[in-house]
Amino acid sequence: MAVGGGKIEAFLRGLIRSGSLEIILPGGRRLELGDGSAPPIVVRVSDSLTLARIAAQPYLGLGEAYMDGRLTLEQGTIRDLLNLGSRNAAAAPRAPEPGPLKRWWKGVRDERINRAAARKNVAHHYDLSLDLYRRFLDADMQYSCAYFENPDVGLDEAQIAKKRHIAAKLNVSRDQSVLDIGCGWGGMALSLAAWTGARVDGVTLSTEQLAVAQARADAEGLAGHVRFSLTDYRDVTGPYDRIVSVGMFEHVGRASYQEYFNTVADLLADDGVAVIHSVGSSQSPGPTNPFTTKYIFPGAHVPSLSEVLPAVERAGLRVTDIEILRLHYAETLRHWHERFTAHRDEIAGLYDERFCRMWECYLAGAEMGFRYGGHMVFQLQLTKRIDAVPTTRDYMARAERVLASDERQVA
Numbered sequence: 001m002a003v004g005g006g007k008i009e010a011f012l013r014g015l016i017r018s019g020s021l022e023i024i025l026p027g028g029r030r031l032e033l034g035d036g037s038a039p040p041i042v043v044r045v046s047d048s049l050t051l052a053r054i055a056a057q058p059y060l061g062l063g064e065a066y067m068d069g070r071l072t073l074e075q076g077t078i079r080d081l082l083n084l085g086s087r088n089a090a091a092a093p094r095a096p097e098p099g100p101l102k103r104w105w106k107g108v109r110d111e112r113i114n115r116a117a118a119r120k121n122v123a124h125h126y127d128l129s130l131d132l133y134r135r136f137l138d139a140d141m142q143y144s145c146a147y148f149e150n151p152d153v154g155l156d157e158a159q160i161a162k163k164r165h166i167a168a169k170l171n172v173s174r175d176q177s178v179l180d181i182g183c184g185w186g187g188m189a190l191s192l193a194a195w196t197g198a199r200v201d202g203v204t205l206s207t208e209q210l211a212v213a214q215a216r217a218d219a220e221g222l223a224g225h226v227r228f229s230l231t232d233y234r235d236v237t238g239p240y241d242r243i244v245s246v247g248m249f250e251h252v253g254r255a256s257y258q259e260y261f262n263t264v265a266d267l268l269a270d271d272g273v274a275v276i277h278s279v280g281s282s283q284s285p286g287p288t289n290p291f292t293t294k295y296i297f298p299g300a301h302v303p304s305l306s307e308v309l310p311a312v313e314r315a316g317l318r319v320t321d322i323e324i325l326r327l328h329y330a331e332t333l334r335h336w337h338e339r340f341t342a343h344r345d346e347i348a349g350l351y352d353e354r355f356c357r358m359w360e361c362y363l364a365g366a367e368m369g370f371r372y373g374g375h376m377v378f379q380l381q382l383t384k385r386i387d388a389v390p391t392t393r394d395y396m397a398r399a400e401r402v403l404a405s406d407e408r409q410v411a
């Protein structure tokens with residue numbers, strides 16, 4: 001997209017209509033945007049090419065310019081800037097839906113993520129230093145959406161509540177077998193075993209996460225109840241009474257949705273229950289943020305339910321419950337960003353300034369996607385039999401109350 005300076009300025013004026021943004025252009029001229037309804041955010045852009053790249057691909061261009069120091073904040077923060085841009089974008093008229101030819105071509109370009117690609121994608125993000133994650137996650141190392149039962153709770157409490165919420169939906173009991181697909185650092189699997197007495201197998205493709213999860217099982221005396229392994233979910237042998245997957249499905253890739261749910265169906269016992277917790281989109285299917293897929297989560301796709309449910313149905317699974325968590329992830333990301341900022345100097349020591357700026361864009365940009373951009377989290381409860389779970393949702397609330405009063409829960 002080649003555009004002249006006048007066209008770029010017109011584009012920016014059309015984008016920022018409320019609030020206040022001042023751009024110091026190459027050469028020193030100042031471009032004032034918005035209606036002045038808030039204190040100004042002041043940014044400096046180093047060169048005209050950077051400005052053109054931002055106009056051509058706002059998400060990717062802005063992120064790369066900030067990472068590389070070609071866009072600097074003289075007043076305000078990158079979170080302030082992304083908040084302003086996202087609020088204005090959300091207020092703008094929606095672009096027309098893509099035609100059938102574009103939808104078909106996007107489907108042709110989707111690539112199935114095989115085992116080697118899946119492991120490579122996981123290593124890109126999850127095999128980073130454990131010291132990085134410890135500086136902004138909760139004590140249990142939950143790297144997914146928390147569940148804020150009221151606005152005043154902290155991150156650690158909200159992450160325990162998330163695990164309770166999912167455990168209640170699983171309706172799991174002592175000595176049942178549970179498969180945790182994408183078990184992370186082991187927190188969900190360890191909690192399920194400790195709270196319910198279930199036997200849990202956790203699988204991951206991250207060598208770093210596997211080492212931590214195994215060490216935690218040993219330290220907590222749960223090695224006899226929980227097993228962790230470096231295994232692709234497609235290579236697991238069932239059946240299991242319960243299957244849980246938290247924050248993994250968004251990395252499967254759209255071309256592999258059917259394979260994923262077929263595998264869940266094959267692994268699930270006839271009277272079993274599965275709960276799938278995933279980032280999703282409340283809008284029509286569309287591309288994932290290019291900055292995120294290029295720098296943070298290669299191969300990821302934010303699914304709409306219209307893409308997911310047909311694959312569930314074709315796999316022979318019943319949807320027995322759907323819950324949409326709306327602003328919970330926005331609040332989770334706000335907490336993560338605040339903790340990241342508080343430990344920024346230490347993180348820069350682990351990596352460098354460019355890495356910090358990349359992650360600031362990622363955390364703040366993701367938060368704005370959940371506040372303004374139509375992102376949400378869905379939880380699907382799936383069964384094979386119509387009577388595999390009670391016919392009303394009351395049992396979930398009862399189970400959460402019991403778990404909340406259980407003294408075995410430790411942050």
